[in-house]
Structures are given as C-alpha cells and as structure tokens.
Amino acid sequence: MSPKQSYWSRVKNWASTLPYLGKAFGAIKTAGAELLRLPPPRAPDDVANTKQYEEHKSKSYMDLKMAFRDIGRMNAIVETLGRDFLTAMPEGAYVSRLGQIAFLFRRMHEELANENIANLINEAQDHQKKDPGNWEVWDKANLREMETMYRHVSHVPPDLMERKARLAYEGRRKHRDVLKCDDWDEARPFLEDMVDLQRRIADAKILKDNDHATDAPYQALLREYVPGARLTEVDALFDRLETKLKEILPWVLDEQAKRPEPQPLIGPFPAAQQMWLNKSLLKVMGFDFTRGGLYETGHNPVEGGTPDDTRLVIKTSDAGNFLDSMKSALHEGGHGIYIQGLPRETWRYQPVGQDLGAAMQESQALLIEMILGRTKEFYRYLAPRVEGLFQKFGDPAMTADNIYRLKTRVKPTLDRKSADEVTYFFHIRHRMRLERDMIAGRLKVKDLPEAWNAGMKELLGIEPTTHAQGCLQDVHWFVGKFGYFPAYTLGHMIAAQIHDKMKREIQNIPELMASGDFMPIQQWLAAKVYSQGRLFRTDDLLMEVTGSKLTPGPLINHLQDRYLEAA
C-alpha cells in the first residue's frame, strides 16, 4: 500500500468494497453518513499545522511521532469503549467488549515494546546530541517521555504480568464477595498471592532501574502512579505533614466543639435536579460541554477520556444529600478541566501532550473539589441558587454558612471515602505504611487486620469492629494497585501549593468565586498547568509555577487557615 494513500481513501475503500463491513459502514455512511457532515475533504485529525505533524530534521523522531500517534489513538479508542461500557453498553456485550479492549492493549503493547521503537529512540537521542539546535523544548520533552514509556513496558517479564492480570480480574470479584460477607479468611490467601506477585514485579523493575534504595520495590510500584517519585522524599513530606496535623487536629476539634453543630440537610433532592446542578456548576467552572459531558452511572465515579472527548461519570443516587454528588462532580470536573486543557491542537496524541499522572491529576481534582469547592465564597454563590433549585426557601440548612459548616466538619471516620479534609491524610498514611510493609515483607498479610486496627487506633483514635469497615474497605489492593494511595495526599499538597501561588497572582479570588466567575481561575490554571502537558516533569512544573519544589507548607497553612480560623 502506498504511503501516500490517505486515511480517507482507505476508509472509503473499505466502505465501498467490503460487504463484510457493510454493517460497520452503515453506522458511518447510511445514517452515520452524518459522520460526514463537517468540513470535507481535509483528513480529520491530520491537521497539518500541529506540532504532531510538523516535519523534523530527525527522521527517526518523525517515525516515533507517527508511532506514538497511533498508540495514542488506540488509547483514545479504549477510553470511548470504557465510557460506553459504563454508560450505555448492554450487559451481554461484556465478554466481547473485554476482548476488544484486550486486543487494543495488545496492539499498543506490540507497537511500543519492540526493537524498532528502541532503535528509533536511540537514533533520535543521537540526533539530539549532535544537532541540539534543531530540537525545541517540546520536542525534547516529547522524546524524553517516549523513552520513559518505552522503558516502563519493556522490562517486566510477560509471565509476571499475565499473572498480575489474572489476579486483578479475580480480585475485583473477590473484593466484592469478601466485603459483603466480611470474610477475612477468604481474602487472606488471595492477598498473599497478590503481595507475592507485586513484590516480584517490583523486583523486576528495580533490576532495570539499578536502584537499590531501601524499600526500592515499593518505590518501583509507587512510580507507576507518581512518575519519578523518590520514596525518601515522599517520606519526608509525609512526616512533616503528619507531625503538623497531629498537632493541630486536637485544636481543630476543640475549636469546632465551641461552634454550633451544622443543621442536617433535609431532602428530597431529586436526582434530575442534582444532575442539572452538577452540570451547571461544571459549566460555570469552565468545563467545555462541547468536548465532554457529565453522565450518570450505577458504577463508581470516573473521570477520563481525551481532551476532545472528556466524559465524566458520577452517581446521583442519594436523594437525601445533594452535596455528595456535587462533591463527585467537582472532583471529576477538576480532572476533566485538566484533561480538556491539555495541548490537544498541537500535540494531541503525543506523550508530551498527556497529563502528568495520578498525583498531578488528583491535585487538579482536589484543588476544585476541596480547596476552592469548600470556601465560604463558593457557598455564597451556591446557597441561594440551591434554595431555589430544590425549592427550599428559608431552609436553615441551605444557608452558605451552614453548608460551609457541613462541608468542613472534621470528624475521624473509619471509612476513607467519607473522611474530612483534615483527617483524610491519616487514612492515606495508614494505607501507605501497611502496603509498604507488606511489599517489604515486614508485615505478613495474616497480620494485616491487627496492624490495620492498631494503626487506626494510633492515627485516628478509633477502631473498626468488622473487617469490612477495616482492612477490606478499599478495592485497591485486590486489583493490584499497591503504591497508588500516596497520590491522593501528594495531590492534595500540590493543589495547596499551586493555590497558594494562584492567590497571589489573582488577587480577587474570593470575590470571583462569590459571583460565580471562575474564568480567571480556570484560565490561570490552563496557562500554568493544563496547557503544559508533560513539557516539564512534575517537580519542574511546580518549580516553574510556584518557584518551589513540592513542600507540605502550603497544605498545612491552608488547613490551619480553614480549620483553625476561629482560633
């Protein structure tokens, strides 16, 4: 096939000559001929003036750009298949859908983890050394990220990954079952297998990293979620935060005890109105509904998609409390606005055009959900409007002050998901210690329940009476996500640090929030964070934006300001 033949010719070739594809083409041509209703004849995402397609002196780098574009496309397709799965797919399509997704992952792997890519990367790196003048910063960053992606997938033996896959798929069901029956005896052997496997995967990664730091295996796992993280640095950050929070938590509770308890919300808050509210808030915050949407699901909330198609999925099942679905909407919306702000026109499918991973993702979600979304000013905007929307004029629970008190109430909980902003860290700290000890072999799975309860007692002063309220509550370990938890707190810190800077650069944030004008905030974040993609690594981006590496100071200050305000 001639390389000059465009995609479109190939599309139509298929379209018109293959009876086999008649059905598929039905969707595109007959009625889906609607697919054809926008500007012809330019090929669709082959916009010639993007950086993705810009010619480069290094032929190898050009080849890499095309290879990663195709990988990115497959990734985007998987996003759509996943979103469709959650919101529209008929149940009976489950098995074949998984086969299709697995097929795309296989193709992505095959097209990334091969010698050709390795050679191209080497050649492009050589070119960069010899001819640095022809490498702009974005291209350099793109090549760096390509190399990282390649390195990540090329080193773990397939048999370990196969086992991990199987265990993860079993784990989802296992977790559901053991949670329902509070069945530790059933959970234990499964978790033992999982820890053993995770450890072996981590060891394989260390060999390649040539990094023999203490807890190197755990660090290798952590890096799946926080690229380039060093455990010693995370420890130092968490230690400082823990010390400070332990100091202020009693004061916070003391101060809080002096204030009246908030009035509880009294429903009903119909699901349709909750959805309307959530969509409207996202619009106000700059989420672009022409390139995304907010959908309802019976599943857990999800953010995701691509900058061109960012669909957020939440639950609105609780008619007694609109604040819960609003929390999800603001959180997923924070992810979504980040995704939408990535440099799609220039770098659409390229590695440098992607987000910075779980910690940075969580930071943008928590910045909206917790830091901005729990201010008095935001509730001043919100309160009169929800009084109207839910037809509750004069309801004392619906005042801005009361909503603020409801949303900033601090109270240690057994459950991570319903934790407040101050004690949330202890849940993370707790889990991180335990998973790290398990990976290091210092904690046996059989001793997990005891260690769990002891840790809760130590950190939060409360103890679960069931395993379901305790060490079985999260699905993460069951699906093999060891090393994920720290991303939540790192994200919280990043959010506070960025917010700190933002407050100094946009001086009237409180007024803007109270009047529902989020545009200056959204534009600032877009310029500083979203549009930067992976031009910088996380630490360097923070340095660029805030003038400092990651530090817990801003988060501590934020929590003190908000929760010791009356002190």
Add this chain to the structure above:
Amino acid sequence: MSPKQSYWSRVKNWASTLPYLGKAFGAIKTAGAELLRLPPPRAPDDVANTKQYEEHKSKSYMDLKMAFRDIGRMNAIVETLGRDFLTAMPEGAYVSRLGQIAFLFRRMHEELANENIANLINEAQDHQKKDPGNWEVWDKANLREMETMYRHVSHVPPDLMERKARLAYEGRRKHRDVLKCDDWDEARPFLEDMVDLQRRIADAKILKDNDHATDAPYQALLREYVPGARLTEVDALFDRLETKLKEILPWVLDEQAKRPEPQPLIGPFPAAQQMWLNKSLLKVMGFDFTRGGLYETGHNPVEGGTPDDTRLVIKTSDAGNFLDSMKSALHEGGHGIYIQGLPRETWRYQPVGQDLGAAMQESQALLIEMILGRTKEFYRYLAPRVEGLFQKFGDPAMTADNIYRLKTRVKPTLDRKSADEVTYFFHIRHRMRLERDMIAGRLKVKDLPEAWNAGMKELLGIEPTTHAQGCLQDVHWFVGKFGYFPAYTLGHMIAAQIHDKMKREIQNIPELMASGDFMPIQQWLAAKVYSQGRLFRTDDLLMEVTGSKLTPGPLINHLQDRYLEAA
C-alpha cells in the same frame, strides 16, 4: 513478545506500567474496574471451544482465522464508535473521532490487503484441494468468504479510492446544501465528478472480474451491495415485477376508492411512550435487550452493531404519529434480530459468521416491518394496547381495522421514503435506471432532472415541481452509493419468498401474531437464516430454505393478496 503471553497479561502490563495510559486505564481499572466484575481469569472472547479457535490441519487457514478475527474485532470497535457518535458523543469530539475511525479502517485494510493474506489464502486453498476430508462445510465457506473479502479490496487503485473518499465526504454537505436551496446548478458539477469517478472505479473492478457483460461497470458497483449479483438476472426479476405491478396498481387504487378513507390519527403520542412501545414490540419479537438496545437520535435511523452488541437507533420526533417511529423500530428491529441471530458463539468475528449483505439485510428488515408488521393480525394485537398506552379508549382511529387501512393505503408519492408497499418498487426501478444510464454514459448528468421527471410521470403518473422533491431527494448518489438502490427491492422479494415458505411450515402464523407470540417465527428465521451466517451464498440459501432461486412470484402474490383482497 512471546506468543504465549495472553491478552490479559498485555492488558495489565499496560495497565500498570504506563503512566501515559493511566487515564485510559482509569476507565477500566479505577471505577471501570467494574469492567472486571465478571468471571475471571479466562480471557474474554477467547472461548476455546468455538469454531473460530478450533485447531485446523491447515496452518495457513489457522493463521487466516486469527487475522480475520482481528479485522472483525476492529470492525466491531468501529461499530461501537459509530453508535457512540450517534447517541452520546459530544460534538467537539467529531474531528478526532473521525481520525480514530479512519485509523481503524486503515489498519483493517493493511491487515487484509497484503501479500501475506494472499499467500495464506492460496496455501489454504491448496490444502483444501489436497486434503478435502479435513475441510468441514463451514470452514470451506469461511475460506471462500475470506477470498472474496480479499479480492474486493485488493484491486481498486488507491488514488481512485482516495478521490472517492474525498468526494463522498464533500457530497454529504453538498447534498444538505443543495437540498435546502433546491440548487441544481450547484449539484450538477458535483454529480458529474462523482459519476466519472464511479465509472472509473467500476472499470478497475471489471478488469479484475474479467466480465464484459453489458453494463458490466454498473454490475461491478451493484456487487458492493448485492454480492455476486448478475445484472441480467436482476433485470429479469424487475421486469416481471414491473409488468405485474403496472397491471395491478390501477385495480388496487380502484378497489381502495370503494372503501372508506381511514381515520387520521390524532395525537399527541408522547415520545417517551412511543419509545416504550417500540422497545416492548421489539422484545415481543425476540430482540434480546441484554445484547442490544433501542436508542433515540436526532440523526437518521440506523441498524447495526454486532451479535453481542446490537444497538438500533431511531427517531421519535413526531408526536402526532406513533406509526412512523414504530415503522422504524420494526424495520431496524428486523435488521437487529438478524444480526443477533448470527453464529456468534462459534464464528464470532469470522467472515462466515457475518450477514449476507445489503439485500439479505433489507429482506429481514422488510419481512418484519412490511410483510408481518402490516397484517391485520398484528394490528389486532397492537390496537387495544396502544389505546391503553396513549390513553385513547374508544378513539375510532385506534382500531385494528383503521390502523390496517392507514398502513396499507396506496398512493403514489413524489417521495421515496414515504412510499407505500406497492409503489415503492417504482421509486427503486426509477433510480436504478437512471444511475445505470449515468454509469453507462447513456444519460448525462445535465439531463438528469428532465429524465427524473419523465420517469416519475411514466412510472407513477406524477411529477415533482422542484429538484428537492425530485432528483435531489436522496443522499445516495452524493455519497457515492451507485448500485445500492436495487437492494431494497431485492430484499422485498427475498422477504416475500421466505415468508411464503414460513407460512407453510408454521401453520398458525395469524393466530400467533394476534396473540403477540412471535417466538415460533423468530425461531424459524433464526434456524433457517440468521444462524446460517454466510455458510451459503444468498442464492444457495434461498434454495436451501425455500427450494427455489429468487423469483418475484411470492412478492407479487403477497401484494395481490393484501392489496386486492376486496376484489
């Protein structure tokens, strides 16, 4: 990469090691970890005991099966992307979505139209010759269909296809614009280009077919939609039908004039109830909602998907007439039940597991929509229920007799889409003549309007006063679908012929329909047609099922029985 590595290992490999894919994996793992909630650890659609995976003595054929499975998977993915496009995708994702679809088509083309496939087919054919005992009928048919697919795509030069693609995409817009402004001058040069191009594509196909029959170019185009069709045979069928219909149409109109006019429906018929009705009817008819669904769209209706995920898309926009959306639902439902009945467990993605193309597809749609769906018995089932559903007790328009009269009213129309069952053929005949004359060069595009109007006058006795009501009404020619129209009438004939046989094998069809028991009908069709996939070619299947090649007799009898009933 070791071939022993399963899909799942690759999925999870990606899942856990690629930060880049974090978002994609979010949808699958985090909350979309719901994806994992069904039976582990078996790989999803790799069910070992299907024919698709059954070992075969011919190694080449095994390789072909795997190659076509992957092509089939991509096709299924395109189906989902197309359905999502029509029902859920945000507008702004349009450009990138087209790029993704084009990408998948390119991959499908690359994986089919290459020398490796050609060699494998040759080797498998040799094997079959030398060792026929090891080739079951389904495998033989599968190899035959593989060869057909390959032959179809491998022969047309890429530059012609590229031009066709571009024109088709322009054509969709062009049609919309010229239709709106009734602008023939704008349409003409575009259609001239399109006819010229279609002719050249057809010529390329003929060279390879080595078929120099009269109108061979048009035949080559026709075969895109009716595999293996011979124009002389189609002509003979259509001539017989035309002669007979010209004879009976005046009688039909005469008889009809003696009967009272039907009472018009008086709305409103709310869209939500229409959708409920349409879904309920599909359920009654055996459509499996666990493997599909009926959705609403602003676009034109579409059938399609795969046997595992068959989503039908219709409009319910007319609150004044529930019969229009019901017509769409029954039509698309006919397609859908056919698709769902294909041999998915055994041959899921293999060519032999697919449907028989446009003519057979239309036959199954028209069998449900027109032949069974316009019987008095069906309306006896329907009428009391819609009286209740739409709260119209005692409305004289809602009786079974009146609905029957409404749906069987014969009246020549300018518009193909609203034509009745008797005059519909003349619209097809008319278009087929014109497109064939244009492809043969006997009719210049500039003379199309005149020829259109003359043909309408001759065939139906009426003439349009605008181009929009005339030769601009259909989108087909603008998107390059020359040769598609005959599939509608061939489908109608096939439907009547199959129905004829079915009536003799299931003796109480009227009683079954009146009581809403479609199961015996659906099971009969499933056994005789749906489950056969492409085991037989269309003509051979008809011979198997009805004992006869395609003939217009049954359709003529059907139309006489229904429309001359009172004579």
